Amino acid sequence: MLDAIFGRLTWDSIILVQAVEQPNINTFITASAAAMMPVGGVMIVALLTWMKWWKPLFEWLTSVDHKKIGTMYIIFAVIMLFRGVVEGMLMRANQAVGLNGGFLSSDHFNQLFTTHGTNMIFFVAMPFLFGLINIVVPLQIGARDVAFPRLNQISLGLTAAGGFLFMISLMIGEFSTGGWTGYPSFTGRLANPGVGPDYYILAIAISGIGSTLTGVNFSVTIYKLRTAGMSFMRMPLFTWTALCTSILLIFAMPPLTACCAMLGLDRFLGFHFFTNDMGGNLMNFINLFWMFGHPEVYILILPAFGVMSEIASTYSGKRLYGYTSIVAATMCIAVLSFTVWLHHFFTMGQSATVNAAFGVATLLIAIPTGVKIYDWLATLWGGRIRFTAPMIYLCGFFVLFTIGGLSGVILASPTLDYQLHNSQFLVAHFHNVIIPGVLFGILAGIHIWFPKIYGFRLMESLSRITAFLWAIGFILAFMPLYQTGMMGMTRRTVAYQDPDLVPWMIVSGIGSLILGLAFLFILLTIFVSVLNRKKLMVPFGDPWDGRSLEWATPAPTPEWNFAVLPKVECRDVFADAKEKGTAYQPIEKYDDIEMPANTYYGFIIMIMASGLGFGLVWHMWWLAILSFLGAIATAIIYAFLPQKHYVIPAAEVREIDEAWRRAAREGRGVTRDDEGNQANQGLARPDNITNP
Amino acid sequence: MSFSIRKSLHPGLNLGEDHGDDHLEAETSVFGFWVFMMSDLVTFGMFFAVFATTMPLACCPGPKELFDLGSVAWQTAFLLASSLTSGMAILTATFPLCGPSLGSTVCMSPVVSSGVS
Numbered sequence: 001m002l003d004a005i006f007g008r009l010t011w012d013s014i015i016l017v018q019a020v021e022q023p024n025i026n027t028f029i030t031a032s033a034a035a036m037m038p039v040g041g042v043m044i045v046a047l048l049t050w051m052k053w054w055k056p057l058f059e060w061l062t063s064v065d066h067k068k069i070g071t072m073y074i075i076f077a078v079i080m081l082f083r084g085v086v087e088g089m090l091m092r093a094n095q096a097v098g099l100n101g102g103f104l105s106s107d108h109f110n111q112l113f114t115t116h117g118t119n120m121i122f123f124v125a126m127p128f129l130f131g132l133i134n135i136v137v138p139l140q141i142g143a144r145d146v147a148f149p150r151l152n153q154i155s156l157g158l159t160a161a162g163g164f165l166f167m168i169s170l171m172i173g174e175f176s177t178g179g180w181t182g183y184p185s186f187t188g189r190l191a192n193p194g195v196g197p198d199y200y201i202l203a204i205a206i207s208g209i210g211s212t213l214t215g216v217n218f219s220v221t222i223y224k225l226r227t228a229g230m231s232f233m234r235m236p237l238f239t240w241t242a243l244c245t246s247i248l249l250i251f252a253m254p255p256l257t258a259c260c261a262m263l264g265l266d267r268f269l270g271f272h273f274f275t276n277d278m279g280g281n282l283m284n285f286i287n288l289f290w291m292f293g294h295p296e297v298y299i300l301i302l303p304a305f306g307v308m309s310e311i312a313s314t315y316s317g318k319r320l321y322g323y324t325s326i327v328a329a330t331m332c333i334a335v336l337s338f339t340v341w342l343h344h345f346f347t348m349g350q351s352a353t354v355n356a357a358f359g360v361a362t363l364l365i366a367i368p369t370g371v372k373i374y375d376w377l378a379t380l381w382g383g384r385i386r387f388t389a390p391m392i393y394l395c396g397f398f399v400l401f402t403i404g405g406l407s408g409v410i411l412a413s414p415t416l417d418y419q420l421h422n423s424q425f426l427v428a429h430f431h432n433v434i435i436p437g438v439l440f441g442i443l444a445g446i447h448i449w450f451p452k453i454y455g456f457r458l459m460e461s462l463s464r465i466t467a468f469l470w471a472i473g474f475i476l477a478f479m480p481l482y483q484t485g486m487m488g489m490t491r492r493t494v495a496y497q498d499p500d501l502v503p504w505m506i507v508s509g510i511g512s513l514i515l516g517l518a519f520l521f522i523l524l525t526i527f528v529s530v531l532n533r534k535k536l537m538v539p540f541g542d543p544w545d546g547r548s549l550e551w552a553t554p555a556p557t558p559e560w561n562f563a564v565l566p567k568v569e570c571r572d573v574f575a576d577a578k579e580k581g582t583a584y585q586p587i588e589k590y591d592d593i594e595m596p597a598n599t600y601y602g603f604i605i606m607i608m609a610s611g612l613g614f615g616l617v618w619h620m621w622w623l624a625i626l627s628f629l630g631a632i633a634t635a636i637i638y639a640f641l642p643q644k645h646y647v648i649p650a651a652e653v654r655e656i657d658e659a660w661r662r663a664a665r666e667g668r669g670v671t672r673d674d675e676g677n678q679a680n681q682g683l684a685r686p687d688n689i690t691n692p
Numbered sequence: 693m694s695f696s697i698r699k700s701l702h703p704g705l706n707l708g709e710d711h712g713d714d715h716l717e718a719e720t721s722v723f724g725f726w727v728f729m730m731s732d733l734v735t736f737g738m739f740f741a742v743f744a745t746t747m748p749l750a751c752c753p754g755p756k757e758l759f760d761l762g763s764v765a766w767q768t769a770f771l772l773a774s775s776l777t778s779g780m781a782i783l784t785a786t787f788p789l790c791g792p793s794l795g796s797t798v799c800m801s802p803v804v805s806s807g808v809s
Contacts, residue, residue: 147720212731220724250731258738273742284742291738 304441
């Protein structure tokens with residue numbers, strides 16, 4: 001009877017119980033992590049009740065506003081980043097003392113690198129970028145919302161459901177030990193009958209479906225909802241990269257869904273897709289996984305490139321150099337990303353010719369990337385450069401990302417790859433492109449667009465310290481790994497016997513401490529900025545002398561984004577209007593604005609998807625079936641309910657919009673000299689500097 | 693056969709008169725639907741790819757031994773015919789003035805739909 005209700009879930013599956021039964025350092029660490037969740041949960045409930053925030057919370061959870069959904073993605077990503085950074089620090093600490101064995105058991109260490117990788121890719125980098133894309137893209141193309149606002153909420157719900165499964169594995173049961181790539185047959189039923197790989201499959205499959213839907217939503221948004229005159233070649237670069245990322249999501253997520261589904265069939269129903277015997281072929285999984293996995297790398301990096309483009313032109317006060325070539329390069333990268341997946345397993349046993357073809361295809365990607373870097377450098381040349389936090393990220397990116405890219409070129413050569421694959425060199429390489437590339441882009445993007453949504457800037461001084469901490473921490477933590485990799489140290493090593501590795505590992509451990517500090521500085525920056533928000537207000541909405549449409553709105557941006565949908569006649573439309581003195585002109589006629597109303601759709605789907613995942617992992621079939629049928633029923637019911645709208649009367653829009661326009665026309669504004677001062681209220685005055 | 697193809701084309705069939713904003717709204721949904729179908733297509737393409745690479749390696753009973761392939765073929769044919777006739781029925785119901793020939797003409801000529809997209 002109990003088996004029917006609880007499936008494989010027993011009292012001993014709960015991590016805290018394990019810690020009481022077998023107290024040691026490993027169970028102590030997992031138990032402290034597990035305990036953080038109920039403790040954190042109780043604290044959040046208490047805070048919400050104390051501040052009477054329950055109602056606002058539900059207004060957020062049911063909102064279909066792209067800005068609120070974007071914010072929720074980013075909050076989710078920050079929470080997951082905390083877990084990811086702590087896991088990284090634990091692994092570095094273990095390796096720093098790992099000569100002849102560190103303090104972690106190998107099983108615990110294996111779970112750590114699996115969760116660290118899965119987390120950082122699926123629940124940190126992607127939600128961060130989806131958050132930024134959600135917030136920025138509709139504003140940049142002059143739209144009121146995304147094409148399918150309710151679908152957007154469902155995507156968020158599915159991502160959150162995946163995150164829920166991932167987090168609950170910390171408290172109940174265990175996570176996979178097969179690395180973030182989860183190769184069978186190690187993750188198959190025979191070698192790994194436990195719940196770990198099931199958690200892994202379901203967490204990434206559920207959040208993966210959410211990502212596919214995000215891709216559909218944003219490609220349609222960008223294709224169909226651009227405002228009048230916003231032709232493709234007038235779109236800001238961030239929107240271009242968001243479009244390429246959406247296209248990649250549409251085509252790259254399906255292989256992941258497919259290989260997760262087949263691994264799931266192997267595990268749950270005893271199929272033989274990827275088993276060692278009975279005609280299974282595990283290389284199929286690896287091929288499918290990397291058919292997703294390699295475009296995934298560009299799904300992450302392209303929006304970061306978009307942010308870098310915005311920084312290069314905005315923070316040097318110039319139009320972007322070589323716009324067309326950057327667009328072409330972005331598209332080239334998007335296409336090439338589908339042609340290189342095999343370089344992740346040159347040692348599969350295929351012929352040298354196949355390896356050579358994929359090696360050359362990989363080398364080719366360096367060309368469009370190089371084009372972009374030179375374009376950004378040329379944009380800076382002779383510009384009105386301010387060395388603010390985003391510019392620090394951009395300069396760090398120039399130096400560090402290029403090193404990471406070049407080490408990728410080294411790995412692209414099959415002959416060298418035979419020596420270096422699965423070594424720490426590889427670990428150094430991908431952290432070297434993901435931290436200075438993706439993470440710098442994300443953090444710079446948050447710094448730039450934060451005032452747009454919340455109406456106040458982040459503290460410049462603290463943001464600069466954060467940027468330097470990330471750069472220094474990264475260099476110390478990961479540059480030594482190039483060396484140890486060439487000395488023969490393999491990745492995912494819990495213990496080693498070569499004393500020559502120890503100094504490098506200690507430097508790397510110190511670097512990880514600095515990265516931990518850098519994470520705390522993100523929270524500190526936001527906290528101190530919120531406390532000082534009165535001094536950092538930018539009500540006019542243009543704190544950085546911006547160039548694209550999103551800056552032509554007040555800050556915080558009203559829910560309708562644009563009182564009247566703007567017309568676009570050139571690239572960098574807002575910069576052009578400011579130059580001609582036609583920005584903030586009064587508008588003759590306002591219309592009523594119809595906005596989609598809040599809905600519980602996404603929230604219900606999130607609960608159903610979480611229930612489905614949890615039920616499947618623990619073989620609680622009743623829960624899985626109920627949740628699945630519930631999700632289908634929800635979808636059918638909502639499909640027949642008309643989508644509700646509410647109308648904002650023209651008079652109300654007029655009042656708010658006219659007041660803002662009048663104040664902006666009468667205001668004096670500040671030049672770039674005062675960008676970081678309290679005087680910067682978000683109204684830009686031109687500098688008397690001529691561009692070359 | 694009086695269906696016109698508008699200047700602003702969307703993937704799928706551009707039939708009948710333009711209905712202004714209503715048409716534009718529907719266009720977004722139809723376009724989104726097709727984009728989603730592309731994604732779906734890739735998913736199933738992956739299953740077929742695995743099928744194709746697994747078959748030569750299989751040591752064990754193949755489809756021929758496991759299934760009555762003749763029956764499978766008939767079932768598949770019926771299923772596809774049902775999709776086809778549903779499409780014809782919907783088109784004929786949507787554009788009754790064009791007569792029943794419209795549905796069959798359009799559904800039978802995939803060239804039209806792929807040419808438009």
